[in-house]
Amino acid sequence: MTAIKNIKLNNGLEMPLEGFSVAQLADATKVKDVVKAALKLGYRSIDMAQNDHQEAAVSAAIKESGLPHEQLFLTTKVGLANAGAKPAYDSVLRSLQALQTDYLDLVLIHQPLGDYYGTYHALEALYHEHKIRAIGVANFEPDRYVDFVKHVSVTPAINQVEAHVFNQQKFARKWLQKYHTQIEAWGPFAAGKNEFFTNQILTKIGEDYGKTAAQVGLRFLVQENIIVNPKSVHPKRLAENLGIWDFELSDEDMERIRNLDEAQTFFNDHHDPAFVEELSDLKL
Ligand SMILES: NC(=O)c1ccc[n+]([C@@H]2O[C@H](COP(=O)([O-])OP(=O)(O)OC[C@H]3O[C@@H](n4cnc5c(N)ncnc54)[C@H](OP(=O)(O)O)[C@@H]3O)[C@@H](O)[C@H]2O)c1
Numbered sequence: 001m002t003a004i005k006n007i008k009l010n011n012g013l014e015m016p017l018e019g020f021s022v023a024q025l026a027d028a029t030k031v032k033d034v035v036k037a038a039l040k041l042g043y044r045s046i047d048m049a050q051n052d053h054q055e056a057a058v059s060a061a062i063k064e065s066g067l068p069h070e071q072l073f074l075t076t077k078v079g080l081a082n083a084g085a086k087p088a089y090d091s092v093l094r095s096l097q098a099l100q101t102d103y104l105d106l107v108l109i110h111q112p113l114g115d116y117y118g119t120y121h122a123l124e125a126l127y128h129e130h131k132i133r134a135i136g137v138a139n140f141e142p143d144r145y146v147d148f149v150k151h152v153s154v155t156p157a158i159n160q161v162e163a164h165v166f167n168q169q170k171f172a173r174k175w176l177q178k179y180h181t182q183i184e185a186w187g188p189f190a191a192g193k194n195e196f197f198t199n200q201i202l203t204k205i206g207e208d209y210g211k212t213a214a215q216v217g218l219r220f221l222v223q224e225n226i227i228v229n230p231k232s233v234h235p236k237r238l239a240e241n242l243g244i245w246d247f248e249l250s251d252e253d254m255e256r257i258r259n260l261d262e263a264q265t266f267f268n269d270h271h272d273p274a275f276v277e278e279l280s281d282l283k284l
Helices: 028-041 055-065 085-098 116-128 142-149 170-178 190-198 200-209 213-223 235-242 251-258 273-282
Strands: 006-008 014-016 045-047 073-078 104-109 132-138 158-162 182-186
Touching: 028 055, 028 235, 055 085, 073 085, 073 116, 085 104, 085 116, 104 116, 104 158, 116 132, 142 170, 158 170, 170 182, 190 200, 190 213, 200 213, 200 251, 213 235, 213 251
Parallel strands: 045 073, 073 104, 104 132, 132 158, 158 182
Antiparallel strands: 006 014
């Protein structure tokens, strides 16, 4: 396997351009098995969320892998249930404890909801105390992001948003670049929506490189300098999703894929009051 490329964040910290996600995996045994398999295959960056309550299982898998934290990149996200300065601060200390480590590589605000300034002030304090190596946000739409970046002292290193070939975030990326925040994708396969895995253009391009539609879709994102964390519970697919570092899409193919962009969400609209209401009620 060719090595996963790193990207430098705005504070100089290096982060792998590809990691893997354990999003919404409820079963602790399954989480442990997936993490062990992924680390064995060569993944080093793990994307977690406090809401998913998997940090202890991830920690157990890391321990069994024998890999020291210095070789890994661990991300978690502070959920709405822990919003506000004191709850957020305490919640990160609990995450550190569950992960049996004295630092996290990256901590994000999961949603731009509730007292997210309070949450961020806690992350800034933890960053200055060297308990977190980089801090950032998730699901911040461009308008909210610009307002936010104008009113915080540590510019977010990352904004993790929905991004895949059908929603390429071209507009958002311009604003993130302006203020030096790196984009990271969640849902890099659109979770299979829009017939992602059988898309004719991705499949046809893949044939020329001996790659699958999944690999072409991921390769496109990393070639656009978008960090990806594909999620799979199957070791065979985890391996497939890692097979994107031994080929390069031509400029012509990149342009063909750029044209697949529909510039709209395939999940939920963060501007939709009903969705905000739902997230707030669920405290996610
Ligand atoms: N920051 C955030 O707010 C955030 C972050 C992450 C996720 N999410 C949420 O998580 C949900 C899904 O996102 P996701 O990141 O899990 O989606 P994703 O990575 O785009 O897609 C995962 C899906 O694709 C399948 N899959 C993976 N690799 C495959 C391959 N090579 N060939 C065929 N199928 C493959 C997986 O099935 P198997 O597991 O069965 O292989 C799984 O069903 C969304 O609803 C989103 O709201 C949110």
